[in-house]
Amino acid sequence: MTTLATPRAGRHAAGTAAALALPAAATLLALMNYTAPMATLTETAHGLGAGPTGRIWLMSSISLGLAAALLATGSLADDHGRRRVFAIGAAALAASSVACAVAPGTGLFVAGRIVQGVASAALLATGLGIIAAAFPPGPRRAHATGVWGAMLGLGIALGPIASAELTSAAGWRAWYWVAAVASAVLGAVAVRTLGESRSERPRGLDLPGLVTMSLGVAALVAAITWGRAGWTRPGVLALLGAAAVLLAAFTAVEARRTEPMLDLGLFRRPAFLLSVSGALVTGLAVIGIMSYLATVMTLVLGLSPVVSALVLAIWSGLSFVAALQARRLPARLPAGRLLGAGLALSAAGEFAMLGLAPDSHWWRLVPGLVVSGVGSGLANAMLARLAVESVPADRASMGSGANNTARYVGASIGVAVVGAIATGSGDGPSALAHGTDVAMLVSAVVALAGAALAAAIRER
Structure with a gap:
């Protein structure tokens, strides 16, 4: 059971x-920061003197910290206080943003982005846990998780635009000062303003599970990132x-603990x-290709980074709107079926974008971006709901951490595969x-397979 500190009289509505x-x-801030370099990579790389391999790390280093820390920070928040971990995450994001803003070279900037990923993990995992503690299951929670899911799309839409505009006005470092x-x-x-919430029965620190999980995911994401410069390098193979x-050690540790960080029995639910x-699947088949699309519009269609970001905002903006409106769907419709519908719409939108050529107009992409945006928003809303409702009430932040770990590991793999x-x-x-075109086709097929899987899994 989750406990929530009782607010003073007259402040309950404000606290909720x-x-x-x-x-x-x-x-919103975490996703804006995640996508900010998409529109400013050239300026950032020039300012830091980054070469081809350095550019890969400038774009992808935040994913390493994010994927590695999501499950750990979610589990710690459930046991030691969600507000506490949320506040620590915000402070860490501020400090790491300052490090990125003042970085003289690639090394410090990449280190700052990795810490930004860890801090963002704390905010994302605890955020859904805070919502689950404040809103009991029902229409109000469905609305709240829909709003949270909508922020994913809005952050992806606004991040590249805001960073591009700030770069034009004051240089690429300006975004990081604003983020700080x-x-x-x-x-x-x-x-x-937040009340504290935590599990009534803390499980204690699962240090072996925390270390093996975090280091295992970090090694996997680092290998995927570095592998984009050559998959047969000894360092990449060693990391894999x-x-x-x-990760095998993590599975063995969790199977033997009486109070594991991640109860493996949850996978039977x-x-x-x-x-x-x-x-x-969302990370693999949607985030992967969409993260690459703005770069393709610049290199193939000749659009400026700002215009490319604005065209991509058709997809992410509609994702925001669709996630907000998902609460209006009949409550009798299972979240899993709606998730499958969202992935199917994402696949349909990607199929519609096939046929890109250097002489194409950007309008050619709009129908597919519209359909895929609606599907992405619906899927985000349902994933947010499932993240907190598929686990015991006192493990909501852990559920969010597991859900988002899968999303961003999938995104790292998706970006690497699409790029290759x-x-x-x-x-x-x-x-x-x-x-x-080939990468878009592969992504659409994976999204369609994910939709079929979601339809096949029956919720209980």
């Missing part, structure tokens, strides 16, 4: 509003081997299986267009 507004704002201030304000407001050993598998396929035939506009 804060329990939605602050996690939503934190998710916003994070500091967010943490201060959280300490003053280390990831396999560590259809709703939990839907939450994790749906998030993994898209550039496999060369880096000229025609070759890149053909490669992107």
Whole structure:
């Protein structure tokens, strides 16, 4: 059972509003920061003197910290206080944003982005846990998780646009100063307005599970990121081997503990299986290709980074709107079926975008972006609901951490696979267009397979 500190008389409504507004704002900020380099990579790389391999790490380093820390921070929040971990995450995001803003070279910037990922993990995992503690199951929770899911789409839409505009006005470092201030304000407001919530029966620190899981996922994401510069490098193979050993050790540790960080028995729950598998497919088949699409529009269609970000905002903006409206769907419709419908719409939108060529107009992509955006929003809303409702009430942040770990590991793999396929035939506009077409087709097929899987898993 989850306990929630009782607010003073007359402040219950304000406390409930804060329990939605602050996690939503934190998710918006985290996703804006996650996608900010998409529109400013050239300026950032030039300012830091980064080479081709450095550019890969500039874009992907935040994913390493994010994926590695989501489950750990969610579990710690359930046991030691969600507001506490949320506030620590906000402070860490502020400090790491300052490090990125003042970084003289690639090394410090990449380190700062990794810490930003860990801090963002704390905000994302605890945010859904705070919402679950404040809103009991029913229409109000469905609305609250829909709002949280909508922030994913809005953050992806606004991040590249905001960073591009700030870069034009004051240089690429400006975004990181803005993120630092916003994070500091967010943490201060959280300490003053949020009630504390935690499990009534803390499980204690599962140090072996925490270490093996975090290091295993970190090694896997690092291997995927570095592998984009050459999959047969000894370092990449060593990281893949280390990831396999560590994740196997994590499974063995959790199977033997009486109070594990992640109860492996949860995978026998259809709703939990839907939450994790749906998030993994979303990362693989949706985030992967969409993260690459803005770059393709610049290199193939000749659009500026700002215009490319605005075109991509058709998809992410509609994702925001669709997630907000998901609460209006009949309550009798199972979340798993709606998740499958969202993935099917994402696949249909990707099929509609096939046929990109150097002489295409950007309008050619709009129908597919519209359909895929609606599907992505519906899927995000259902994944947020499943994340907290598929686990015991006192493990809501852990459920969010598991869900989002799958999402961002999938996204890391998706980006790497899309990049490899898209550039496999060369880096000229025609070759890149053909490669992107193949990558889009593969993504659509994976999304369709995910929709079929979601339809096959029956919730109980």
